[in-house]
Amino acid sequence: MLGLPTAYFLLIVAYPLANLVRMGFSRPERGRVFGEGVSLANYVEILTSELYLETLLVTFRIGLLSALCALALGLPLALYIRRAPPVLRSVIVFITIAPILISIVVRAYGWMVLLSNRGVVNSALMNLGMIDRPLRLIFNETGVVIGTAHVLLPFMVLAILGSVQTIDRALEDAAASLGARPWRVVFDVVLPLALPGIAAGTVLVFILAVGSFVTPVLLGGQLVLTLPMAAMQQFNSTFNWAFGSALVGVLLVAVMATTLLFDRVLKRRLARLAAR
Amino acid sequence: MSLSRTLTRRQTLLAGLASGVMLARPRIASAAPTEFVMGVNGGAAYRNLYNNVLRHFEARHNAKVVPVFGSGSELLNRVLAERSRPTMDCFVTFQGAWLVGKAEGVLEKVDYNKIPHIDDVHDFLKDPDGYAPFVNFGAWGIVYNKDTVRTPPRSFKALWDRAYDRKVMLGGVYHWQIHLAAFAYAWTGDQKNIDVAFDKVKELAPRLAGLYGLSSDTQSKFQQGIADIAPWYSYTAQRVRQLGVPVAFQMPEEGGFLYPSAYHAVKGTQKVELVEKLIGTFYDPELQPGLAREDGFIPSNKKTVLPAAVAAELPTMEEVQRCHHWDWALINRDEGAWLNRWNAEVRRLVRG
Structure with missing residues (x-):
């Protein structure tokens, strides 16, 4: 019984990944796609290049800010959904996840219409006399974070919702009956118990955000370079599969390391809470 | 009921003949x-x-x-x-x-x-x-919005005129290499002079309206008025014009690229x-x-x-x-190095 899932994993996940990693260690001649032999040159070039290290930093910054924005929007929404009557709850959950049904490209163009210099937001602010010239809300990291957080918000809400729905209402009632104000009930009872869901949602959104491509390309206006974009340039623009694979390998290792670190910190925090 | 009872000799012969015709004429x-x-x-x-x-x-x-x-x-x-x-x-x-x-x-x-x-x-x-x-x-030359640009640039070099500040967009994630080779030719008469092209693009970058991606992105940026001029293809301009976007194609004086x-x-x-x-x-x-x-x-x-x-x-x-051909052997050989320079030196100068 163990054999089939293992074979499935090896075929679907491990084999393509191993192929990618292997390709990252090859170094084809200039103008060629495939190369023989094994070389560390691609990784050395990436890890000693100011451009690619900065690109890695930008990618992580966008991932982190997108996760924090999605958390800031998703946590109150999940808490509200939990308390809403059943019918309203279903409606809000549907509205929350409905954007997933729409193409990311369409959503990105929607944001362009809203946020561009002549877009709805800037036009409204200028007509109200609140600003003299348009705010730069798009074709920079701000636009990418807004778009990415919006795209990934449903994942955050669903992750947190799964966690908060299991919290026993009696605990909140007990805290309230002992004199705790509503905000104190949320901060001292609900949030600590929702922490696994919050952590899962944050990690999930972070991972999806650092790997996203379409939203950064469209809302970054080709001006914000992230590691997936840099890898795509190598595959699609210069046909340098080896270097593109190495970039993907670096991103993969960096994301895994960050996730493991986050997991360790979270476990310590949960252990400390349990001890209280 | 056996097969020999249901098929007569004539039927068998006819079926055999039909099969033979079909095998001989597979169509x-x-x-x-x-x-x-x-x-x-x-x-x-x-x-x-x-x-x-x-x-x-x-x-x-x-x-x-x-x-x-x-x-x-x-x-x-x-x-x-x-x-x-x-x-x-x-x-x-x-x-x-x-x-x-x-x-x-x-x-x-x-x-x-x-x-x-x-x-x-x-x-x-x-x-x-x-x-x-x-x-x-088709030809790669200059595409402009004829509703907003009264006097279009007549040459690639004219894109550097101050009159077109914040109106021009260049190719970003895609197409950057053909811009470099074309501008090297426009400014020096030789596509190999890529350092000159980089210097000229860096001079222009802070005055650009932005960078464009695939055709759909370029079309969208023309439609939204994000930019009014772009080095682009004559045929994509025609396709976009058919969709109601008021763009026109200008063949550069230096000659476009096929x-x-x-x-x-x-x-x-x-x-x-x-x-x-x-x-x-x-x-x-x-x-x-x-x-x-x-x-x-x-x-x-x-x-x-x-x-x-x-x-x-x-x-x-x-x-x-009068059009030119890009030196694709040169581009394919060197574009990896050009890409690093483009990302490090040009992209960050564009304000968008």
């Missing part, structure tokens, strides 16, 4: 069209391609086109990835990807003697090594003859006016006669003859 037995898997560009480009060429190809050669959508680069990458077991019969490529495909041995040669109308096609569209000739071409595309047989396909027939369908002088009108492709067949109104929208043959 009678298999009237179903031949499936032909094609890698093509999607969206309006495919709709126009199907209406003007593919439906005629299907009807004439009893084929059924199964499209696989992607950009030329994406399709070549797919062919490279599937090189041991190809799933496509042919795919569209531009000139740079075509050279990569040739070097990697994933393209099949075609027999020029079997391509209809090939003798009427411009020589520069034919490949001396026997790979598929180019079927379409941008042809070809439909290549994938190495290992059993349908090379269909690829040859497809290429011949593109060259049909009866069909080329449709491609010119809707897609802006300059006729590849010298005998094609365009209606005056359609011809007026396209670059003239005199302008085409």
Whole structure:
């Protein structure tokens, strides 16, 4: 019984990944796609290049800010959904996840219409006399974070919702009956118990955000370079599969390391809470 | 009831005769069209391609086109990835990807003697090594919004005029390499002088309106007024104009650059003859006016006669003859290094 899932994993996940990693260690001649032999040159070039290290930093910054924005929007929404009557709850959950049904490209163009210099937001602010010239809300990291957080918000809400729905209402009632104000009930009872869901949602959104491509390309206006974009340039623009694979390998290792670190910190925090 | 009781000798003989005829004439037995898997560009480009060429190809050669959508680069990458077991019969490529495909041995040669109308096609569209000739071409020059730009730039060098500050966009994630080679030529007369091109682009970068990506992105930026001028293709300008975007094409005084595309047989396909027939369908002088009108492709067949109104929208043959060819061998060899410089030195100067 163990054999089939293992074979499935090896075929679907491990084999393509191993192929990618292997390709990252090859170094084809200039103008060629495939190369023989094994070389560390691609990784050395990436890890000693100011451009690619900065690109890695930008990618992580966008991932982190997108996760924090999605958390800031998703946590109150999940808490509200939990308390809403059943019918309203279903409606809000549907509205929350409905954007997933729409193409990311369409959503990105929607944001362009809203946020561009002549877009709805800037036009409204200028007509109200609140600003003299348009705010730069798009074709920079701000636009990418807004778009990415919006795209990934449903994942955050669903992750947190799964966690908060299991919290026993009696605990909140007990805290309230002992004199705790509503905000104190949320901060001292609900949030600590929702922490696994919050952590899962944050990690999930972070991972999806650092790997996203379409939203950064469209809302970054080709001006914000992230590691997936840099890898795509190598595959699609210069046909340098080896270097593109190495970039993907670096991103993969960096994301895994960050996730493991986050997991360790979270476990310590949960252990400390349990001890209280 | 046994078989010998239900079939008479006459019936058996007739069935045998029918089987023999069908085996001798397989087309009678298999009237179903031949499936032909094609890698093509999607969206309006495919709709126009199907209406003007593919439906005629299907009807004439009893084929059924199964499209696989992607950009030329994406399709070549797919062919490279599937090189041991190809799933496509042919795919569209531009000139740079075509050279990569040739070097990697994933393209099949075609027999020029079997391509209809090939003798009427411009020589520069034919490949001396026997790979598929180019079927379409346009020019890369200057595209501008004629509602907002009263006096368009007449040359690539004019893009540096202060009058066009915050109006011009250049190619970003894609196309950056052809900008560099074209600007090197415009400023020095030699595409190899790439350092000069970098210096000039860095000078222009802070005054740009932004960078563009694929055709849909460029179209969107013209529509939204994010930029009004871009070095771009004559045929994509025509396609966008058909969709109601008020853009016009200006052939630069230095001469534009020719941008042809070809439909290549994938190495290992059993349908090379269909690829040859497809290429011949593109060259049909009866069909080329449709491609010119809707897609802006300059006729590849010298005998094609365009209606005056359609011809007026396209670059003239005199302008085409003054156009240049990109040095793709140089670009393919050096673009990895150029890309690093573009990302490190140019991109961050553009404010958007």
